[in-house]
Amino acid sequence: MTLSLRWLTLLMLAISSASVAAQSPRQIRVAVDFRQSVEQSRDAVQGGGSVIITERGSARPRGGVGAESTERRVRRSSGIFTLVQDGGESLLTVATQIPIQQVAFYRDYATGGGHLATSVTFRDIGTSLKVQASLVAGNQIRVRLTPRISYVSPDGAGVVEFTEAATELVVPSGRPVLLGGGTSETHAVLRQILGVARERSAGEATVVLTATAQ
Numbered sequence: 154m155t156l157s158l159r160w161l162t163l164l165m166l167a168i169s170s171a172s173v174a175a176q177s178p179r180q181i182r183v184a185v186d187f188r189q190s191v192e193q194s195r196d197a198v199q200g201g202g203s204v205i206i207t208e209r210g211s212a213r214p215r216g217g218v219g220a221e222s223t224e225r226r227v228r229r230s231s232g233i234f235t236l237v238q239d240g241g242e243s244l245l246t247v248a249t250q251i252p253i254q255q256v257a258f259y260r261d262y263a264t265g266g267g268h269l270a271t272s273v274t275f276r277d278i279g280t281s282l283k284v285q286a287s288l289v290a291g292n293q294i295r296v297r298l299t300p301r302i303s304y305v306s307p308d309g310a311g312v313v314e315f316t317e318a319a320t321e322l323v324v325p326s327g328r329p330v331l332l333g334g335g336t337s338e339t340h341a342v343l344r345q346i347l348g349v350a351r352e353r354s355a356g357e358a359t360v361v362l363t364a365t366a367q
Contacts, residue, residue, distance in 0.1 A: 178238040178239040178240065178241070179238070179239045179288065179366060179367065180236050180237070180238060180239075180366075180367045181236070181237045181238070181239060181286040181287075181288070181294060181364060181365070181366055181367065182234060182235075182236055182237075182364070182365045182367055183234060183235055183236075183237055183243075183284045183286055183296060183362070183363075183364050184232055184233070184234035184362070184363045184364075184365075185232060185233055185234070185282065185298070185332075185360065185361070185362055186230060186231070186232035186329075186360070186361045186363070187230070187231050187232065187358070187359075187360055188228075188229070188230045188358070188359050188360075188361060189228070189229045189230075189356065189357070189358045189359075190226070190227070190228045190229075190356065190357050191225075191226070191227045191228075191229075191354065191355070191356040192224075192225070192226050192227075192354070192355050192356070193224070193225040193226075193227075193352070193353070193354045194222075194223065194224045194225070194352070194353050194354075195221070195222070195223045195224075195350065195351070195352050195353075196220075196221070196222050196350070196351045197220070197221040197222075197348060197349070197350035197351070198219070198220050198221075198348050198349055198350075199219045199220075199221070199345075199347060199348035221350075233245055233247060233282065235282070235284055236367075237284055237285070237286045239286070239287055239288050240286075240287045241285070241286070242283065242284060242285040242286075243283075243284045244281065244282070244283050244284075245281065245282045245284070246277070246279065246280070246281040246282075247279050247280050247281075248277040248278060248279025248280070248281070248303070249277070249278055249279055250275040250276065250277055250278075251275065251276060251278050252273050252274070252275055253273070253274050253275070253276050254271060254272075254273055255271065255272050255273070255274060256269060256270075256271050257269070257270050257271075257272070258270075276303075277303065278303050279302075279303065280300065280301070280302050280303075281300070281301045281303075282298065282299070282300050282301075283298070283299040283300075283301070284296065284297070284298060285297040286364060288366060289323060292325065292326050292366070293323050293324065293325055293326065294323070294324055294325075294326055294364040294366060295321070295322075295323050296321070296322060296323075296324060296362065296364050297319065297320070297321040298319065298320050298321075298332075298362070299318070299319040300318060320332065324362065324364050326364065326365055326366045327363070327364075327365045327366075328363070329361050329362070329363045330361065330362050330363070331359060331360070331361055331362075332359075332360040332361065332362050333359070333360055334357065334358050334359035334360060335357075335358050336355070336356065336357050336358075337354075337355070337356045337357075338353075338354070338355045338356075339352075339353070339354045339355075340352075340353050341353075
């Protein structure tokens with residue numbers, strides 16, 4: 154094989170490898186983080202008293218006041234992630250199986266009677282996340298999220314309800330974006346016979362999305 158033929162063969166192999174690499178879809182890492190922060194504080198003033206009886210039979214009162222102040226801050230963070238091909242979709246499920254009792258009534262039309270039959274089935278209770286992602290110009294990623302949360306309804310035994318929502322947005326690659334969240338605040342005043350206490354609790358939960366092209 155001549156030198157020119159070798160260079161031509163190597164050039165063709167390089168072009169073929171570049172073509173295959175260009176045709177293979179890129180991967181997109183989609184991560185969703187759930188962050189929660191809770192602040193709790195308590196201020197209390199407690200009073201106390203007693204009566205001291207002396208040897209001579211006289212009574213002498215004694216009292217006191219005590220103060221208490223506590224503060225607690227808790228931060229929790231949990232997240233899930235999945236890999237999606239450019240233009241594809243992925244389904245991520247984090248669930249627990251729980252037993253659900255079912256009751257069925259079977260009627261015997263020949264005799265006019267019937268009987269009850271019970272059975273146990275297992276249902277998945279948890280969170281599932283459907284992700285669709287594709288690359289767009291400017292090092293940005295178009296992401297469509299469809300989260301689904303299933304839970305057991307407290308109104309009736311054996312009833313499974315779910316909440317589903319969808320959102321679509323364009324985010325920069327590798328930059329965290331706040332999707333949403335919620336806040337809660339509780340303020341309580343407890344009055345006792347010899348004191349009073351004030352309790353305050355404030356919490357914030359946020360959902361952060363990070364999509365990164367790989």
